[in-house]
Amino acid sequence: MSDELTPPSASTPPTEPSPEPITPFGKISTGAGKRSRLRKWTRRAFIGAGAAAGGGLVLGVGGIVFSPNRLSYVPDGAEGEGHLTTWIRITPNNHTTVLVPHCEMGQGALTGLGMLLVEELDADWNLCTIEEAPAEDIYANGYILHAFLGEVGVSIPGFMGRAFDFGSFKMAQFAGLQVTGGSTSTRGTGVFGLRLAGATAREMLLEAGAEQFGVSKAELVARDSRVHHEPSGQSATFGELVGRASELDLPSSPRLKSRDEYRLVGTSQDRADIPGKVVGEAGYGMDVVRPDMAYAAIMRAPVPGGQLAQVDPSPAEAMNGVEQVVQLDDAVAVVAKSYWHAQQALDALEPQFTDAGLGHVDTATIRGWHAAALDEEPLAEPTQGGQVVTAEYCVPYLSHATMEPMAATAQLADGRLDVWCGTQDPLSTRGVAAAVAGLERDAVYIHNQQLGGGFGRRLPGTYDYVEQAVAVAKATAPRPVKLVWSREEDMRHGYYRPFVMGRFQGVVDEPGRIHRWASRFTGRATDGLEADPPYGIKDKDIAVVTSPAHLRTGEWRSVAASQHGFFAESFADELAHAAGRDPFEFRRELLSDAPRHRAVLERAADMARWASALPDGRARGIAIFESFGSIVANVCEVGVENGRILVYRVDSAVDCGLVVNPQQALAQIHGSVIFGLSAALFHEITVKEGAVENRNFPDFNMVRLAQAPRVNVSFIESDAPVGGLGEPGVPPVAPAVANALFAVTGQRLRDLPLHLA
Amino acid sequence: MIDFTLNGEAVSLDVPPEMPLLWALRESAGLTGTKFSCGIGNCGACTVHLDGAAVRSCSVPVANVAGRAVITIEGLADGEALHPLQQAWIDHQVPQCGYCQPGMLMAISALLERRPDVTDEQVTESITNICRCGTYERIRSAVQSVVQKTDEDLDEENGNV
Numbered sequence: 001m002s003d004e005l006t007p008p009s010a011s012t013p014p015t016e017p018s019p020e021p022i023t024p025f026g027k028i029s030t031g032a033g034k035r036s037r038l039r040k041w042t043r044r045a046f047i048g049a050g051a052a053a054g055g056g057l058v059l060g061v062g063g064i065v066f067s068p069n070r071l072s073y074v075p076d077g078a079e080g081e082g083h084l085t086t087w088i089r090i091t092p093n094n095h096t097t098v099l100v101p102h103c104e105m106g107q108g109a110l111t112g113l114g115m116l117l118v119e120e121l122d123a124d125w126n127l128c129t130i131e132e133a134p135a136e137d138i139y140a141n142g143y144i145l146h147a148f149l150g151e152v153g154v155s156i157p158g159f160m161g162r163a164f165d166f167g168s169f170k171m172a173q174f175a176g177l178q179v180t181g182g183s184t185s186t187r188g189t190g191v192f193g194l195r196l197a198g199a200t201a202r203e204m205l206l207e208a209g210a211e212q213f214g215v216s217k218a219e220l221v222a223r224d225s226r227v228h229h230e231p232s233g234q235s236a237t238f239g240e241l242v243g244r245a246s247e248l249d250l251p252s253s254p255r256l257k258s259r260d261e262y263r264l265v266g267t268s269q270d271r272a273d274i275p276g277k278v279v280g281e282a283g284y285g286m287d288v289v290r291p292d293m294a295y296a297a298i299m300r301a302p303v304p305g306g307q308l309a310q311v312d313p314s315p316a317e318a319m320n321g322v323e324q325v326v327q328l329d330d331a332v333a334v335v336a337k338s339y340w341h342a343q344q345a346l347d348a349l350e351p352q353f354t355d356a357g358l359g360h361v362d363t364a365t366i367r368g369w370h371a372a373a374l375d376e377e378p379l380a381e382p383t384q385g386g387q388v389v390t391a392e393y394c395v396p397y398l399s400h401a402t403m404e405p406m407a408a409t410a411q412l413a414d415g416r417l418d419v420w421c422g423t424q425d426p427l428s429t430r431g432v433a434a435a436v437a438g439l440e441r442d443a444v445y446i447h448n449q450q451l452g453g454g455f456g457r458r459l460p461g462t463y464d465y466v467e468q469a470v471a472v473a474k475a476t477a478p479r480p481v482k483l484v485w486s487r488e489e490d491m492r493h494g495y496y497r498p499f500v501m502g503r504f505q506g507v508v509d510e511p512g513r514i515h516r517w518a519s520r521f522t523g524r525a526t527d528g529l530e531a532d533p534p535y536g537i538k539d540k541d542i543a544v545v546t547s548p549a550h551l552r553t554g555e556w557r558s559v560a561a562s563q564h565g566f567f568a569e570s571f572a573d574e575l576a577h578a579a580g581r582d583p584f585e586f587r588r589e590l591l592s593d594a595p596r597h598r599a600v601l602e603r604a605a606d607m608a609r610w611a612s613a614l615p616d617g618r619a620r621g622i623a624i625f626e627s628f629g630s631i632v633a634n635v636c637e638v639g640v641e642n643g644r645i646l647v648y649r650v651d652s653a654v655d656c657g658l659v660v661n662p663q664q665a666l667a668q669i670h671g672s673v674i675f676g677l678s679a680a681l682f683h684e685i686t687v688k689e690g691a692v693e694n695r696n697f698p699d700f701n702m703v704r705l706a707q708a709p710r711v712n713v714s715f716i717e718s719d720a721p722v723g724g725l726g727e728p729g730v731p732p733v734a735p736a737v738a739n740a741l742f743a744v745t746g747q748r749l750r751d752l753p754l755h756l757a
Numbered sequence: 758m759i760d761f762t763l764n765g766e767a768v769s770l771d772v773p774p775e776m777p778l779l780w781a782l783r784e785s786a787g788l789t790g791t792k793f794s795c796g797i798g799n800c801g802a803c804t805v806h807l808d809g810a811a812v813r814s815c816s817v818p819v820a821n822v823a824g825r826a827v828i829t830i831e832g833l834a835d836g837e838a839l840h841p842l843q844q845a846w847i848d849h850q851v852p853q854c855g856y857c858q859p860g861m862l863m864a865i866s867a868l869l870e871r872r873p874d875v876t877d878e879q880v881t882e883s884i885t886n887i888c889r890c891g892t893y894e895r896i897r898s899a900v901q902s903v904v905q906k907t908d909e910d911l912d913e914e915n916g917n918v
Binding site: 105106107108270271273274275276277278279280281282283284286287289295320338339340401402403404405450451452453454455484486487663664667670671672673674675696697698702703704705706708710711 | 772773776777780783784785787788789790791792793794795796797799800802829830831833834839843846847850851852853854855856857858859862880881882884885886887888889890891892893894895896897
């Protein structure tokens with residue numbers, strides 16, 4: 001089992017070795033244009049090491065790129081077309097720094113990813129620092145993510161597909177990504193990149209120790225940042241060995257630990273970012289302060305595609321503290337000496353915007369478009385005998401509504417652009433900012449900050465707030481300007497979870513077998529994988545129907561699984577009831593060929609004591625859904641009081657393969673339940689006269705402490721590949737609540753948010 | 758000029774009297790721990806203490822604090838010693854993105870200060886701050902640990918142990 005997590009290309013036979021890449025830290029070729037030719041894969045080639053400036057070892061995994069049929073690794077060195085990501089630094093005083101190419105937005109990725117590397121390195125966790133890598137090409141992880149996703153047959157996350165054309169498989173298209181999203185940090189970068197880097201460094205340190213002690217490497221063990229020779233009692237620190245280690249040849253096949261050898265992975269470790277977050281010191285994009293900085297507030301055309309027709313700037317210009325009114329193609333901004341002055345002055349303006357001919361659109365119009373699209377693709381009449389069940393479901397547009405509204409600070413001076421903001425991909429943000437400024441990417445510096453929530457809102461393709469800040473900075477140059485979105489602006493200009501409608505048809509018989517499962521649902525052409533239920537069903541007919549969109553859409557925590565979890569698991573419940581079966585037993589029997597799913601379902605039912613009695617007016621609902629490589633089942637206990645839906649308790653069972661940092665894994669499920677519950681109970685972005693109607697939290701409400709149910713979580717570790725954890729907890733929340741509501745009230749609610757009749 | 762006490766120090770801010778306290782704190786006093794999120798007093802991210810009471814600083818004109826005492830998240834700890842809630846937040850690893858947590862801590866600490874015998878259930882019922890990451894489960898555990906500690910301390914003081 002020691003190889004169950006080897007890199008995806010391990011089965012590809014190595015070809016002849018290429019020249020050894022020795023790249024000093026800080027002198028790495030970063031020219032994206034040079035990485036234009038694929039080389040054959042060689043294991044020797046894809047990890048590079050070298051002496052660090054000032055002493056010490058640096059080590060990294062070279063860029064992995066996807067080619068149509070197989071994976072390739074780009075070697076560093078020869079002809080300069082490769083690159084080296086430098087992820088480990090060990091200094092002579094025995095301190096290890098791990099540079100993680102992901103951002104921290106509260107999900108604990110830096111800690112978890114650092115643990116994966118440090119585990120393989122056998123370093124002392126207390127002698128390690130985990131840092132977020134800067135926005136440089138050498139830390140691009142798009143290669144790894146894309147290679148990983150291609151290898152395991154997972155659909156490409158939409159944010160990557162939209163930002164880049166995958167059809168041509170050009171390496172340059174992936175060079176510019178340093179993204180955190182798609183629940184890929186641990187299972188992509190961590191499993192296929194950082195673990196390997198750690199194991200490689202350990203092998204080299206052992207080799208150096210063998211030389212120093214004059215013994216065989218096989219007699220040595222690495223532990224707690226030291227290499228030990230137990231027979232003789234000799235030992236040396238990594239710091240003492242690192243100079244020699246950095247001169248050694250790279251091991252041809254570093255051994256990865258089996259899971260039963262783990263000592264750090266699987267233990268709960270505190271996150272390093274938390275102390276700063278409880279004393280007010282953590283710096284978010286909103287908090288950036290630069291010398292001589294101006295502040296800006298902005299209003300964009302409320303209807304998608306609308307442009308600024310005209311605005312009289314004089315009411316704002318006459319106000320105290322206002323510096324200038326900046327007119328953009330589709331927005332007007334006011335620059336002032338404080339954000340409050342800027343927003344007050346903006347509110348005094350009466351800008352006229354065009355509506356791109358969409359001023360007549362409202363939510364009912366959009367619903368009609370989706371229904372018409374589905375009408376074009378009717379489901380065939382079933383040929384099987386049994387009870388036929390049909391149903392139509394619908395979910396609304398949803399805002400990410402991060403607690404930190406969009407904000408970015410930009411400064412154009414002396415031919416360079418600096419941007420301070422929170423982004424889920426600092427590297428592609430760099431390209432976006434450069435394009436707006438009309439500068440080469442090399443002249444752009446992204447200073448990524450803590451993210452006050454991401455959930456998909458700060459992904460590639462959604463950097464409008466950065467584009468606006470740079471555009472305004474052109475007007476304030478050389479002074480820096482901080483652009484802050486009001487909550488109202490943030491609510492009206494999201495990249496929303498799409499509005500989606502689905503039609504379902506099933507045939508079920510008395511014993512509870514599903515003979516047919518057919519569905520048509522609106523969405524993007526790439527959607528659909530999530531819509532395939534895990535149950536044993538012979539006749540499945542599942543297809544996406546593309547439909548017109550109105551609002552901008554994006555990746556909302558759990559993406560297409562957010563609607564398909566609700567659709568599929570509500571419909572499975574309808575089939576169970578049609579067959580007169582218990583919803584848990586019905587599912588369990590249909591999962592006889594899916595043992596992981598079945599174990600997760602049974603665990604959740606056990607935790608909730610599924611068959612036990614409840615007080616009058618309460619019932620349980622169950623749902624199970626797989627997404628991002630992990631399986632989650634929820635049992636929700638629900639009641640109704642004075643017409644209000646109350647969720648008392650959620651029992652959640654999770655199989656994500658491997659749990660790296662248990663306390664953070666738990667936190668992700670806690671958070672996912674609340675995130676899913678807010679959507680199930682409250683969230684609905686509505687459209688009137690072409691524009692989003694919602695303004696602020698009162699009309700896009702959130703679950704608060706008093707409504708938050710107790711959440712019990714149980715992890716089932718399996719030998720399955722490592723799954724994601726940031727998102728898979730969300731999809732099975734809404735259907736479990738809806739199914740429980742049916743059990744309580746007899747009302748089958750097929751639209752979100754859930755409103756009782 | 759608006760004069761008031763900020764985290765124990767006298768300050769004098771040259772801001773318009775109708776400017777919300779939030780922006781005076783963030784942009785004039787340079788204390789960015791107090792967060793802007795909704796701007797209408799709904800979410801609680803901007804909560805500070807005004808004469809010991811929790812207020813949503815986005816909805817308090819700075820003129821209203823003249824001559825009064827304001828405490829922000831930067832002033833919640835007693836010098837190097839963290840407030841018991843801050844320590845509990847670390848012990849229970851409460852924050853995720855962390856953006857709401859200064860407001861959450863200020864709201865709950867004010868409640869505990871004014872009602873030392875408050876139960877964790879009453880905290881749950883009283884605190885309406887939003888956490889989008891959904892850290893409520895751990896907020897409850899952390900609050901419970903502090904409330905219980907307070908009870909034990911009281912017992913100890915009363916010689917009940």
